[in-house]
Amino acid sequence: MTPAAGDAALRVRGLVKRFGEKTAVDGLDLTLPRGELLALLGPNGAGKTTTVEICEGFTRPDAGEVRVLGMDPVGENDALRSRIGVMLQGGGAYPGAKAKEMLRLCAAYSADPLDPDWLMEALGLTEVANTGFRRLSGGQQQRLSLACALVGRPELVFLDEPTAGLDAHARIMVWELISRLRADGVSILLTTHLLDEAEELADQIVIIDRGRAVAAGAPADLVRRDAEGQLRISAHGLTPAALETALPDGYRCHVSPAGELLVTGDVNPELIATISRHCADNDILIESMNVATNTLQDVFLTLTGREVRA
Numbered sequence: 001m002t003p004a005a006g007d008a009a010l011r012v013r014g015l016v017k018r019f020g021e022k023t024a025v026d027g028l029d030l031t032l033p034r035g036e037l038l039a040l041l042g043p044n045g046a047g048k049t050t051t052v053e054i055c056e057g058f059t060r061p062d063a064g065e066v067r068v069l070g071m072d073p074v075g076e077n078d079a080l081r082s083r084i085g086v087m088l089q090g091g092g093a094y095p096g097a098k099a100k101e102m103l104r105l106c107a108a109y110s111a112d113p114l115d116p117d118w119l120m121e122a123l124g125l126t127e128v129a130n131t132g133f134r135r136l137s138g139g140q141q142q143r144l145s146l147a148c149a150l151v152g153r154p155e156l157v158f159l160d161e162p163t164a165g166l167d168a169h170a171r172i173m174v175w176e177l178i179s180r181l182r183a184d185g186v187s188i189l190l191t192t193h194l195l196d197e198a199e200e201l202a203d204q205i206v207i208i209d210r211g212r213a214v215a216a217g218a219p220a221d222l223v224r225r226d227a228e229g230q231l232r233i234s235a236h237g238l239t240p241a242a243l244e245t246a247l248p249d250g251y252r253c254h255v256s257p258a259g260e261l262l263v264t265g266d267v268n269p270e271l272i273a274t275i276s277r278h279c280a281d282n283d284i285l286i287e288s289m290n291v292a293t294n295t296l297q298d299v300f301l302t303l304t305g306r307e308v309r310a
């Protein structure tokens, strides 16, 4: 259900941002309903950070409308500051402080902050509580920035690539914390170029490429977008031309770069039986046959012709 504009935590319409000749954001629309997590998924340079910085009120757009909790992020920045959570780079205003001090300073801005000790523990930072920000590893700095964004119990959080550069263990800690916030009703705009991150955490995903939305929907709907299935077959002697003539109209057969025979169309038990019969009649041994499901990577590739990490 599309919420009314007033109900959305974030509403972006027709957003455009240019840097000289370069159009970084090119007519983007986003709606983040309250209490949901919207993932902006796209490759390097897609315009994700630019979009987030505009929503945070740090950058002015060239065109379009942005409403954050119903307000203008530039004109009403003071009123918004305590209600939104932002991950600052480089230690924000306190790069010389120790980790725990820094989090306490951030918490002091809020009337009802989360417990800084609990947050440090949840993000695996307890051991470095007394280490200065500059001496933390990149991954620890990243997690501390996340803690600072969250400690004030914001209604809406902007997380720009929150797990970039984290190892697998730290990434899971961050995912668990984000899921918990989401369950507590916090609205979250998250950017990522990690397909599994978007799929795991998001209620809605907007795939962006070159500043434009190329697809949007719930993760499950996006991967069902191309409802046609695919069979991957390894069978020595099986040729696409011969198999295609044995199948009903509408099926397409070709060989993948990996040397597998791909059959595209409605994958059902009768199709598998027909292929098995064709191979038996021609004395061909099927070594493997798999039903391939569409992944977000496939969706992205189909829409943009590029890998999401490109």
Ligand SMILES: Nc1ncnc2c1ncn2[C@@H]1O[C@H](COP(=O)(O)OP(=O)(O)OP(=O)(O)O)[C@@H](O)[C@H]1O
Binding pocket: 019, 022, 023, 024, 042, 043, 044, 045, 046, 047, 048, 049, 050, 051, 193
């Ligand atoms: N201040 C700036 N001056 C000039 N060009 C910029 C500036 N900021 C961003 N760009 C350009 O705008 C485009 C979008 O950049 P942006 O950082 O928003 O992408 P992104 O999706 O966040 O990428 P990444 O995943 O690499 O962080 C890029 O081509 C980038 O080079």
